[in-house]
Amino acid sequence: MKSLPLKLKTPFILVNFKTYLEATGKRAVKLAKKAEKVSRETMVQIGVAPQFTDIAPIAESVEIPVFAQHIDPIEPGSFTGHVSAEAVKEAGAVGTLINHSERQLRLSEIDAAIRIARRKELVSVVCANNQGISAAVAALNPDVVAIEPPELIGTRIPVSKAKPEIVKATVELVRKVNQKVIILCGAGISHGDDVAAALKLGTQGVLVASAVVKAKDQYRILVEFAEKARL
Numbered sequence: 001m002k003s004l005p006l007k008l009k010t011p012f013i014l015v016n017f018k019t020y021l022e023a024t025g026k027r028a029v030k031l032a033k034k035a036e037k038v039s040r041e042t043m044v045q046i047g048v049a050p051q052f053t054d055i056a057p058i059a060e061s062v063e064i065p066v067f068a069q070h071i072d073p074i075e076p077g078s079f080t081g082h083v084s085a086e087a088v089k090e091a092g093a094v095g096t097l098i099n100h101s102e103r104q105l106r107l108s109e110i111d112a113a114i115r116i117a118r119r120k121e122l123v124s125v126v127c128a129n130n131q132g133i134s135a136a137v138a139a140l141n142p143d144v145v146a147i148e149p150p151e152l153i154g155t156r157i158p159v160s161k162a163k164p165e166i167v168k169a170t171v172e173l174v175r176k177v178n179q180k181v182i183i184l185c186g187a188g189i190s191h192g193d194d195v196a197a198a199l200k201l202g203t204q205g206v207l208v209a210s211a212v213v214k215a216k217d218q219y220r221i222l223v224e225f226a227e228k229a230r231l
Contacts, residue, residue: 008144010045010204012144012204013045013225014049014207015212016069016208016209017069017209018209029058031048032048033061035048036062036063037219038226041223042226042227044230045065049068060092065094068095070097075116085117095117096125097127098142099113110126110137114126117142124142124143128146128147129148134174135170135174135177138174138177139178143182144181145178146185147167147186147203158190158197164201167201167202168201171183172202183203184203185205185207189211189225195225
């Protein structure tokens with residue numbers, strides 16, 4: 001298990017396993033080990049966000065940051081079917097995604113989830129799908145804001161190229177609100193050049209999923225991403 005709180009280093013690559021079969025169970029552990037190997041070889045920090053049931057076995061197998069894909073803004077108690085910050089932390093997570101486009105929350109819920117994550121010393125990575133939401137969540141002082149236009153998620157059309165003006169404008173807006181928050185770029189990142197382009201636009205890393213998880217050679221694409229992140 002890793003000590004908390006986690007100190008994120010940039011550039012940072014966070015791989016969301018979603019519920020892909022290629023990153024479920026034993027395959028999730030194997031992918032996490034590949035990410036760990038690349039992180040050690042390139043000295044670029046790589047984190048993974050597996051399904052809840054895979055957090056514990058991965059956290060016990062690797063020394064890279066493990067994130068939950070979501071937490072509910074609840075306190076321990078009578079909340080059947082919900083996911084608490086305490087549960088993911090006990091399983092070995094050092095942080096959590098909040099408000100991914102596939103698991104959206106109201107602004108008040110995002111605020112509550114960030115506060116709970118902070119109290120439990122979990123790194124909060126809040127996803128935002130437009131400039132206004134990005135600025136609003138930045139004002140809530142999360143650790144990380146991930147810019148992710150939902151129409152590009154899973155398309156392999158990178159936001160850094162398809163809508164570079166949105167990334168640049170969003171970064172500028174977020175910085176006016178919060179100078180300290182780490183900004184990631186997500187949606188459609190599929191090649192190393194996409195990572196480099198995202199960093200040139202002012203972000204400090206990327207949030208990726210299918211490009212890594214569903215790649216024929218997961219190790220190779222992770223190396224490509226990490227090497228471009230260092231440039």
